Amino acid sequence: MFKALILIDNDSVEYSLNLIELIHRLAGDEVAYVYGLGINLSGEVKGLDAMIRVNIPMNQQKDSRIFTDIIEQVHKKYQFDSIIILATDFGRMIAPRLAMRLEVGLVADITDVEVDKRGRKLIRPAFSGNIMAKIVCESSPIMASVHPNVFHADELTSEPEIINFIPTELKASTIEVLDILENEQDTIDIREADVLVSAGGGFTKPIDELKVLAEKLNGIVAVSKRLVDCKKAPREIQVGQSGKTVSPSLYIALGIYGSTQHIEGLKNVKEIISVNTDLGAPMNYLANLVVHGDATIFAEKLRARLQE
Numbered sequence: 001m002f003k004a005l006i007l008i009d010n011d012s013v014e015y016s017l018n019l020i021e022l023i024h025r026l027a028g029d030e031v032a033y034v035y036g037l038g039i040n041l042s043g044e045v046k047g048l049d050a051m052i053r054v055n056i057p058m059n060q061q062k063d064s065r066i067f068t069d070i071i072e073q074v075h076k077k078y079q080f081d082s083i084i085i086l087a088t089d090f091g092r093m094i095a096p097r098l099a100m101r102l103e104v105g106l107v108a109d110i111t112d113v114e115v116d117k118r119g120r121k122l123i124r125p126a127f128s129g130n131i132m133a134k135i136v137c138e139s140s141p142i143m144a145s146v147h148p149n150v151f152h153a154d155e156l157t158s159e160p161e162i163i164n165f166i167p168t169e170l171k172a173s174t175i176e177v178l179d180i181l182e183n184e185q186d187t188i189d190i191r192e193a194d195v196l197v198s199a200g201g202g203f204t205k206p207i208d209e210l211k212v213l214a215e216k217l218n219g220i221v222a223v224s225k226r227l228v229d230c231k232k233a234p235r236e237i238q239v240g241q242s243g244k245t246v247s248p249s250l251y252i253a254l255g256i257y258g259s260t261q262h263i264e265g266l267k268n269v270k271e272i273i274s275v276n277t278d279l280g281a282p283m284n285y286l287a288n289l290v291v292h293g294d295a296t297i298f299a300e301k302l303r304a305r306l307q308e
């Protein structure tokens, strides 16, 4: 049996549960038994084989050192073959600490896995995204972090066995929680969008001008890293390896070259329309429809046509 643990991120429960699919693939011919670890997690979760619940004071919950202590204690008890952590801000703080503590390697931001006679391989971009490296893991537990939305699990219906775990001898936290501010953004997350109107270096107007077009298509605006780097857009809406992985039905790429790092963020996209002045841009080879021309003019004309 291949025993694996998913750390359930309280702010990204659905994305955390999608990692069940990754574990089943990583198990290969072995039967996977998937545990979830929820710290102060309210509500039910489905699809796991077992759910380990831990309740601690709020200030301890915000303390990555205490979180690491708890996972280490849980691992000592259950001896997992693999521990998978979602690469959210909090997950990124926990994963390297835990790997250090367990004295194993950590493969960050994996995008795929492969299992064959040579063992279990974790796949991730390397050399600035120019190659996909297959990393054979010989230490146990196999530890990896994964961007949200890279894997999708179907039919998360089974009820897990509930295990209430009481950690011992936790240190007092030096963190004091003064206030918790809700995210004030009223836009939906680009990972949830069904249509994305995405601007790159070839789109010359301010991206706010794309909002009406996006709304007409029932979608929202996204960007490539080029626009984030030149401060024309916030990082929350960046698609790609160092941004978010998206899976809309329609992705309109306005003046986006199609670097490997950008394409890395396009997972399960159904249709791509690429608007580019360069017919040889790699994005055009991925696209279902290529418009050879100016991206800003195209966006403006399409908006006007849809508003008519």
Ligand SMILES: Cc1cc2nc3c(=O)[nH]c(=O)nc-3n(C[C@H](O)[C@H](O)[C@H](O)COP(=O)(O)OP(=O)(O)OC[C@H]3O[C@@H](n4cnc5c(N)ncnc54)[C@H](O)[C@@H]3O)c2cc1C
Residues within 6 Å of the ligand: 128, 129, 199, 200, 201, 202, 203, 223, 224, 225, 226, 227, 238, 239, 240, 241, 242, 243, 244, 254, 255, 256, 257, 258, 259, 260, 261, 262, 265, 275, 276, 277, 278, 281, 293, 294, 295, 296
């Ligand atoms: C470690 C690492 C991580 C990275 N992560 C990401 C990531 O998460 N996301 C990401 O996007 N990038 C990422 N990058 C950067 C990436 O390598 C590219 O630099 C970036 O994607 C380029 O963005 P772009 O295609 O919009 O711009 P450009 O490279 O400037 O391309 C502009 C495109 O627009 C076309 N164009 C020019 N003028 C017009 C016009 N008037 N009308 C229509 N088309 C026109 C050009 O032909 C070209 O194809 C990363 C890089 C590294 C090293």
